[in-house]
Amino acid sequence: MTFWRQAIEIARVDLVVERRIGNTLRITLPFAVVALMVFPIALGLRLGVVSTIGTGVFWALAILFGMQVALRQSATDTRERRDLQSLLGLDPAARFVGRVISGVVLMIGFMLTLLVGMVVLFDPEVPSGGWPVLVVATMAVAIGLTELATLAGEVTTGLSNRTVLASLIVAPLALPLVIGASQSVEALERDAGILPWILLLIATDLALAVAGVALARPLEEATR
Amino acid sequence: MLRGVELEIRPGEAVGVAGPNGSGKTTLIRTAATLLTIDHGSVEVLGSDLVPEELPTVRRSIGLIGHQPSLLPELTLFENLEHVARLSGVETSRVGHALDVVGLADASDRRAEACSFGMKRRVEIAHLLITKPLLLLLDEAASGLDDSARMLIDALVGSVRSRGGGCLVVSHDRSQLTDLTTRVLALSGGRLETVP
Numbered sequence: 001m002t003f004w005r006q007a008i009e010i011a012r013v014d015l016v017v018e019r020r021i022g023n024t025l026r027i028t029l030p031f032a033v034v035a036l037m038v039f040p041i042a043l044g045l046r047l048g049v050v051s052t053i054g055t056g057v058f059w060a061l062a063i064l065f066g067m068q069v070a071l072r073q074s075a076t077d078t079r080e081r082r083d084l085q086s087l088l089g090l091d092p093a094a095r096f097v098g099r100v101i102s103g104v105v106l107m108i109g110f111m112l113t114l115l116v117g118m119v120v121l122f123d124p125e126v127p128s129g130g131w132p133v134l135v136v137a138t139m140a141v142a143i144g145l146t147e148l149a150t151l152a153g154e155v156t157t158g159l160s161n162r163t164v165l166a167s168l169i170v171a172p173l174a175l176p177l178v179i180g181a182s183q184s185v186e187a188l189e190r191d192a193g194i195l196p197w198i199l200l201l202i203a204t205d206l207a208l209a210v211a212g213v214a215l216a217r218p219l220e221e222a223t224r
Numbered sequence: 225m226l227r228g229v230e231l232e233i234r235p236g237e238a239v240g241v242a243g244p245n246g247s248g249k250t251t252l253i254r255t256a257a258t259l260l261t262i263d264h265g266s267v268e269v270l271g272s273d274l275v276p277e278e279l280p281t282v283r284r285s286i287g288l289i290g291h292q293p294s295l296l297p298e299l300t301l302f303e304n305l306e307h308v309a310r311l312s313g314v315e316t317s318r319v320g321h322a323l324d325v326v327g328l329a330d331a332s333d334r335r336a337e338a339c340s341f342g343m344k345r346r347v348e349i350a351h352l353l354i355t356k357p358l359l360l361l362l363d364e365a366a367s368g369l370d371d372s373a374r375m376l377i378d379a380l381v382g383s384v385r386s387r388g389g390g391c392l393v394v395s396h397d398r399s400q401l402t403d404l405t406t407r408v409l410a411l412s413g414g415r416l417e418t419v420p
Contacts, residue, residue, distance in 0.1 A: 009310045017298045080294035083259055088311040088355070089284040217276075224259055 003094045010098025024069050024106050032065035033117050040121050054124030059182050062111050067170050069110050070149030092216035103146035111138045127188040137181040140201035144177045147208035157223040176204045227414045233390035238381050240401030241394045243411035249394040253363045257288050287357030289365040293344035297337035301347050308351045322350035349376050358389035366400050
């Protein structure tokens, strides 16, 4: 079986499982939307403040809850499943790519829903031409965060408190994504160039993809 | 931990290894499955020294039934086997027949999480009927199974041997091994001994 067929099969089954257990749709997304609602309520009628902090709150919640979406696969991974996949000849890099594909599908859906919620609740001040940039940045963060969490899941395989450890790995390493995303919109407000920030996002996504594929097999052998 | 273990499984042979809990049976099985690397000595599986380039090919020829079933609980029995078939590049048309052979054709739409341990074991046997391994490794595979499921394991071992493959069966219960295997060894304190 080719690399891509394996990756697509892993992604397909992952999405079937997610559709049935519904962790993202039924648990993480409602919690994230509730968290989004807390800010306007807490700030009362100061609509100017609410509008100003809208995108910042969005990025904070997107990273926080997005990590839960991205880490969900590794949390349910078992040694028996990984052994089976090895003995079926599954390329660990194909598993990484497959998990990233399914994770990105879920993450983009999650983040775009959160973005719509933020627009409705915060009526944010977004500069002219800012919406396409915000959407592109959201997608780049979704891809990068999923790659990072999938990689962190591989690194912490077999450890008893892996979910906590994986979160601790993801949080600091997600900084380039947060900075790139938030600063791309900020740069528009200041009439400065957005290209460096978009390039930072793309470079981070590419670097994580290369690292994930290159490290997949050594990590699999090292974490048995 | 295993010490000074020397074990050869010849084509067509089924070797049984009996030993108490903690004696190293699972370590032995996982080493033979290429899932554990050893600190000293050498392991050769299906003629390969297990160099990284050969590992994927060798692993595809190994079938393992371990302590815990490896099914995805959210998928149906059919979907679990279909997934196995797709990942191993085998025709998915074999899935229905394999479920029929293990007596689970009527339960094929049932999710694995709603199935008993014995049913999950039967699905794992069906998986090995689909992938047709040349080296079969069974780790307490017959424990907790009814007679008909044990007969399926007997048949599975027989089919691997008839294809010229080898089997390694480990159990804490020596009586489970005598009918299933051609010779039985005892594992104690990480050392293998011949049973008289």
